[in-house]
Amino acid sequence: MYFEKTLKLTHLAVMEMLHTGITKADETGQPQCIVIVDASGVVLGQIRMDGAKYLSMKSALAKARTAASIGGPSDAIPEAVGLAIAAATDGEVTRLGGGLPIYSEGIRLGGIGVGSGSPDQDKAVAEAAITAIGATAKQEQV
Template sequence: MMDHTDQTTVLTHAGVMAMLAAAIAEAEATGQPQCIVIVDGSGELLGEVRMTGAKYLSRKSARSKARTAASIGAPTTAIPDAVRAPIGAATGGEMTALPGGLPIKVGGVLLRGIGVGSGSGDQDVAVGLAALRAIRAATEF
């Protein structure tokens, strides 16, 4: 008899909050307020924050970064140069190659994505990595 089920690892609301808290702490340490968005595997919002002083339009780019990482299972910067502009245009800005989008994988399974925006690309990635470290025991980078 075939087993048609699979085990699912769930990022709980407590995990989302831990990720947001760690991301905020990293952003505060660098002095750069950020927009931080966490989505599930289908791109639906799990949690977000726009820190005081973060650029309001960066909320949209952070969401696109999170959804892109969740969709491709890789950092947003993994999108090849040749398709960066066309994929952004084809998706109405829903996909982006801007730095700051990271996948959240548990046990080799892509579950979620996080996107960070409002700082430099390096700052955005550093804040995203801090969030991933908050659940490191189960997360692969």
């Protein structure tokens, strides 16, 4: 087969995810850095909320790209290989929690990475953003 069905995140989806992520972060009282990438790791949207740690933009990007690449949560990278993979990819891959893949209709659309809070806070913001567009962080059975 030479062609396959594909879906992509639209700019409207990215804006809705950022808006919902900001709202969720505000609810938790923890300003966040949020990065959304497509399935190939290209940044589609990002924000550093007022008060979020500026270096967390780097970790949020690595979390988003990791989730998009492996099709699972960024913290699914085994601890035993986490440092080696980070070194081998110049920090592009991380095992820090807060990165989730974005799926719709069984197709991986990209990833979202959130950083500046605890891993649980980061994941909660990422999950809220994904849910806002009717997508999931797990590959559905189609």
